[in-house]
Amino acid sequence: MSGESSVVDRYRARLDRALNAFSERAMGFGDRYGWHLIGVSALVGAALPVVGLQEGFYMSLVSEMFLFAVLALSWDLIGGQTGYPSFGQMAFFGIGAYTTAILFKDFSGVFPSAVAGDPLLLLLATLIAAGLLATVAAGLIGMVVLRLRGGYFAIATLGILLAIQQVTRNLEITGGASGKILFEGPTGTQFYYLFLGLLVAEVVVVYYLSNTRFGYVLNAIRDDEEKAVAMGVNTAYYKTAAWMIAALFTGLVGGTWSLFNTFVNPMTAYNGAWNVELIAMALLGGSGTVLGPVLGGFGLHFAVVQIDALFSGWQLVVLGSVVIGTVILFPQGIVGAIEERASAMEYYRHGGQAAEESSDGTDQPVADGGTDDTTGGANE
């Protein structure tokens, strides 16, 4: 330790320690106050229009941020938690979008007049169909594609997205390639609360599940499906269930989006670029976590819109760079990196070395408090 390098080293060590302390505290806080955090965030979200967020550009922007957070979290449930990276998640978005579009525009007569007369009620009614249809479609598609793994699964899901897009383009009822124009939807504020409600509902469901045995099994399938089967898990059942839950929320948010967007066509409803975008959001935020994809969805969509405003047309270039940068520098994403740091601390605090030795033959118990000092000293 001499010269300038020692200064750099000292600062690096200090930064390291600060990051470690932060990571541990953040993880501890998240574990203890997860539900409080969700509740407070939901209230803040609900309060924004009351305290001054007006209909217009910014309300739309925040609504879209909610939308992308739902998409990223849905993708992550199957892609990040279960280890099945889908490039066809947008298929369920499109199915939801077209279901509400068609029912809203062409079949409003089948609903009672009290419902049909109110755009919000009508949308809510058609959303039930959208969620149901997306979930059923996912069940059928899942039975086929969830037998594949890794790259084969990714390609198969992409194929399904493209196939459904083409079918939609050729059908009469969907309006063919030109799609459907949908005015007379609910107001911007109503949309805001719809997207917020969907996001909160999904966060609650995913967060709850991630602390149940169901959630543990999904992670087990991701880490080692062969082992999970050998331990008695009927993995097909769990994978399909996760896939269907993801499709349910994707379909619901898609169904809301078509009216929000006032226009739906095959290119935008089954948007392959969005599919890549929402994967990037989940990865950047931290896949396999609940908070990560939500933060990724918020942050990346906000960034994309800002870049589009400043350097129009460059947002996809930036998006691509962000994906590459994330995968190289932060393979676990922001939340994942924090988690990893906390886990590393835990390992060394409880004497990873001592435990290693004892498992290699010596008889001493694994977790002596005595190893604390040695690991503390290692940073100096």
Next chain:
Amino acid sequence: MSQTTRTEPTGRTVLETSGVTKNFGGLVAVDDVDVEVAEGEIVGLIGPNGAGKSTLFNCITGALDPTDGRVELRGEDVTDWSEDRVARNGMVRMFQHTHIYDEMTVYRNMLVSAHEDRGLVANLSPPSDAAREQADELLEYVGLAGLKDVKAGRMSFGQQKLLEFGMALMAEPDVLLMDEPAGGINPSMLNKLIEYIRSANTEREVTIFLIEHNMDFVMEVADRIYVLAHGEKIAEGPPEAIQNDDRVLDAYLGRE
């Protein structure tokens, strides 16, 4: 001396195969093998490389469908059962290469393996107190209690092996199939492993059927041994008899 001797089973038969055969195309990997494992036994399965030991294990656990023959678990025909169904019904296997869930914490690795928490309601609930207690107790037993909040993939190979053993016990199997438990383990840990296997057998009443290449280890730990060569069962008996069996020596030394 070359005669195959047989010890009397100590209890009811838990696992039985009759005439199990597995063909891969023209190759006969397992040929008409009968094996019987009685409750409370520790039974070894040895044989030269490529003898068909792992293939037999795969046929027993349902990972492969045997071409012919029958596999019975506690008298029930499980030949056509899926692998996960066999495991749920009390026959759990450990792999030759360590398989753990490396991105999950040690504790979750244990909890997700719990026999306690099965069924729809248990699935949609946080792990039960019973499962937590059992996980704590077993982690204490395998000496990993202090590492329970660590990601399993971060641990050393030896620690991961112990975790995998703990996970298998968490599933409360009647029969535990172990594929080369001593593989890659250093000599000082071997004795510890023998103790673990024995105490699981006696205190937790787990019947054990294990494949092993390490002769000292298998002779030490097994009550009875089956020997496979070229897919056929060539000998069975207590360790002393196997050590002196001509056909076994031939198979290992390559004499014809």
